[in-house]
Amino acid sequence: MTVESTAPAVTVTTARRRRPRLGWNPTLTTGVCVLGGMVALALLIGAFGRYAATDVSDSLLTGPSGSHWLGTDNLGRDLFTRTFGAARQSLLVAFGATTLAALIGVPIGLVAGYNARRLDAVLMAAMDTAMSIPSVLLALVLVSVFTPGMWVLIGGMGLIFVPYFARIVRAPALTVRERDFVSAARIAGVRSPVIIVRHVLPNVLSSALVQYANTAATCVLVEASLSYLGLGIQPPTPSWGRMIFEGQRYMKDDPLLVIVPGITLAVATAAFGLISDGLQEQLNPRGKRRTP
């Protein structure tokens, strides 16, 4: 390595260091682009696609061709259309459930962290207990009572992941509580709810954001697993999990039926994973990674 080659790199980094938050972050950018592309495709295919995801035809298991880019399934439905139709379901569930969990979990974590002591102990004990039960078991309990479908998945998973947000937000809220600007506000007579929203909330947002990406990835996986078992999105509405289940029987004739939804599912979770990793690098460059 020569001095000449490193010199410009150094100037670039110092120039960047002035505004570190806007620096080039390949991990985050890749994740956002992949996810954005998937959302765009899912929306475009619903609006402009040649086929609908539930259209049956006479050409069964054709394999890739000009009229069906990735071929058709055992009912003659277009695999490409179904894969991205499923992306729409999956991402709707992921964003819906995660947003619900964040909307309930973040306030709980804030209140617990800010008030410390007794309320904190009670809330966190409840959260810990809820987290000690495997989330798939809780999801199974829910789908056994209610007829499975998208809204049950969003509501159920939204509630299941509340404790994860409460936990992750509580830790920074506890430290911020001890900072001078919070004490100053308290002495100045600002009421607690205002302090929590104005001063504590901005300081826990980065943790909540990372958790958002992690939870969304988990939601995609749980939705796919439940749909695979027949307990998630109900056919004929497309979902990756159910497509893989249905494709299993024909996978010796046309392995694409399993591989295409499998890979798209992996790409979706990987995109959320990249966003989570990238956000952690961005917001907390030196810190330890909390969740892999």
Place this chain on the structure above:
Amino acid sequence: MLRYLSIRLVRSLAVVLCLSAIVFALAHLVPGDPAALIAGENSTPQLRAQITHQLGLDQPVWSQYLSWIGHAVRGDLGSSLLDGQSVGAQVATRLPVSLELAVYAAVVAVLWGIPAGIWSAMHQGHAKDRVVNSAAFMGLAVPPFVVGTVMVLLVSTLAPAWPLFSFVPFSQDPLLNLQVLLLPAIALGIPFGATLCRYMRAAVLDVEGQDFMRTAAAKGAGRRRLMLRHALRNALVPVVTAGGLQLGVLVGGTVIIEQVFALPGLGSLIVNSITQHDFTVIQGAILALGASYVLINLVTDLVYPLIDPRIRTTGARRDG
């Protein structure tokens, strides 16, 4: 030490009680009358009333709960609404399959995840590190049931002689049993190992920067001794914490993987009973699976004092 143990024990009991309450509430949230479900749609009101009385459904809710939990503690989980079989007996034959699969998968995960994490940390920033990191990342992104399905496809075409869907209990033929469970265990062990790998790498890197490592190196400890004796022992504590928390994911994974490989475990029992609305079986099976998960967690809690002697004296636990 005693304090540490008692806290853990009380917490585990609280979790099991909480789960039992949720599972019990399940039967009461179900729309429709369980008696009508048992007696059939066209049954007489008298018959339904009789069944309601037999099931104790005319008692107050709390006394129903107490009686249910009292029976459950003694291993009596009621009988199936559909065929009248004892739920306890079904759970007893199926639970060992799920537990064996979970343990097998955990072994696979530890065998590849921990060394990969250490190796990757020792080559931090090099190509080797990047390869391991990307592999672990992909291992987390691809769900086990997809890996399992692809493995079934590959094995059935490349090695048709491999026993795929013919489960044999361990007591009957240990070798064949391990062979049949190998693929499901790998499918489950990949993501769990990836988690361990990422935590292990972070933990080793964290420990490597600490003062006592430099002291040990200055005293002349070799690279191998430094890693095994000084770094690993400290790095393992947060990894065991994280691994313990991730065991729930593993238990959830068995439910799905059993379906992929047609294994007669608790998971497939739960899924089948959900599709058939057999609520006593769902209750019993979910309670049993949840309770065994809590028990596994309790066991990992007992591993701590072995790795971290501070717990033995102070009862405090340093979470990673």
